[in-house]
Amino acid sequence: AQSVTQLDSQVPVFEEAPVELRCNYSSSVSVYLFWYVQYPNQGLQLLLKYLSGSTLVKGINGFEAEFNKSQTSFHLRKPSVHISDTAEYFCAVSEKSSYKLIFGSGTRLLVRP
């Protein structure tokens, strides 16, 4: 069975600073990896996903993530955050043959002016 660990429940950062949100997963089979963002009172929105190929994945809103198979990680990064990036970020994993998304518990990114 797969599982996802997001160790940081909250990450405070100043506006225009870089940020990294950590995600580690466990799985005995090949997986797809995802990052979703949830703004207050809105649904989950896909930021980016890794299916295959290049391990560096670029997503919307200037975010990117790097798949590291040896470390079973898929950390999310942004070089310069904005106030509007304040939201909850969820990492998710799925077996390649599956349809279920297994989510981590989320990281709340709090961008301060």
Add this chain to the structure above:
Amino acid sequence: GAGVSQTPSNKVTEKGKYVELRCDPISGHTALYWYRQSLGQGPEFLIYFQGTGAADDSGLPNDRFFAVRPEGSVSTLKIQRTERGDSAVYLCASSKTSGTQETQYFGPGTRLLVL
């Protein structure tokens, strides 16, 4: 077109009552999913439909929970004899086809509070 919509957005009920939560997927999407998000947690899979049939209901917590999708479009999640522990946000998602290589598009959720 429109995204996934869910009604009601909020539902308050009393312990022991019956509730129905509705999901309208994106038009043309054949796959539909229900997830449950408890406070401070990530969404947890409940059930998956491919067309009209429930292809996997392994995530439903017990037999008080049931979901239907009679015409392969709108889905209803039904909860009988609600308990306080059922309080959560219930999320619906849809995708063009099954398989997680297809992006799952989520609705805004129904926030259920059982008093």
